[in-house]
Amino acid sequence: MELPLIVGVDGSEPSMRAVDWAVDEAALRGVPLRLVYASLWERYEGAALARDLGWPSEQVPADRVVEAAAKRAHRREVDVKISTEVLPEEPVFALLRAGREASALVMGSRGRSGMAELLLGSVSLAVAARADCPVIVVRGSLDNSAKSAMRGRVVVGVGDEPESSAAVRFAVQEASERRVPLEAVRAWRCPAHETTGHSLLPGEPARLHEERAAETLDAALRDAPEGVELHRRTAEGSARKVLLDASADADLLVVGAQRRDGQFGLQLGRVAHSVLHYAACPVAVVPQRA
Structure with missing residues (x-):
């Protein structure tokens, strides 16, 4: 059924x-x-x-x-x-x-x-x-009707936590049903203490963080089925800002939320909470049990 x-x-x-x-x-x-x-x-x-x-x-x-x-x-x-x-x-x-x-x-x-x-x-x-x-x-419609998807892109935020896998699976399904590309986005930041007095060459710490972000994206999309056009993008900055910027030209923004048994109250996380309030397109929050 x-x-x-x-x-x-x-x-x-x-x-x-x-x-x-x-x-x-x-x-x-x-x-x-x-x-x-x-x-x-x-x-x-x-x-x-x-x-x-x-x-x-x-x-x-x-x-x-x-x-x-x-x-x-x-x-x-x-x-x-x-x-x-x-x-x-x-x-x-x-x-x-x-x-x-x-x-x-x-x-x-x-x-x-x-x-x-x-x-x-x-x-x-x-x-x-x-x-x-x-x-x-x-979200994202300022008139009195929800327009059909016209931008032709689903965006998923990929994080460190296990809920990313559930969010990616959902986003892949949505992109497949719409027959549009899926863009997986991973934000990264280089801590300030790594950019000063570091023994490596200038810019080396940032490059390492960006490479790790790219590896995280590859791992998240490893099991994606054939037939879905996949785009990977790493971006320096806070996950909140990166995803809000991405929502400006997306049909759907997908984020994960971990549910922990025995924990009361709202179980969203700061990034999901922010995009629900401020995204420029519909937002899908996909739960996953810890």
Whole structure:
């Protein structure tokens, strides 16, 4: 049985753009699309939601929310099987549970005041930081629709930790389904103490760090299947800045997140947290158990 792609909807424009993106993704994957509305969402973001919809905060009809989302999805892609579900639960709990039987969860990026499209909403952040399946947060669209992928590139950030392997596998699959190149990026930095008073020739420490970064990329992509066009790129600088720069002309940015049993709270890491807030394209957070 094919696991569905699940979208968390709340009636806001960011969540509707997530529906647009998700129905295109479901068509690519050949999987059903399931639209989930947790009816206690307003406990988190009720005032903003009601304002978006033009309704009193205590009157957000759940059926109208999922019906509008389903109609929008059908108009965009008639061949995708679409189902809806209203859950009388808080959204984080409902979506985390739904994610246990999903190929991925898709969320919208909710803005705040004058910084709309910049900061991430509390529900999206909490789900991305705790879900058992990949979570895709749809960012980067400043109008009222999510455009089809046109840049022709998937980017994956490759780090030191084991979660890189899960992220790379997911990114390879996404690039293969889209029939676009995959760019694997590895950031590197040369510590300041290695650049002064070093016995090697000037520039030698930096060269060694760059070579190690290239070796890490080769190892991460060693098992990539044939048929996917692969590009490796090392870049000097912080991983956060390198990946944010790469997101400017990518269709999807993929990063890993390690989940540790027994550890509570958000399990994202600084790089994933940053790109979720500021990336210029949709971001996929791929979990891997330690």
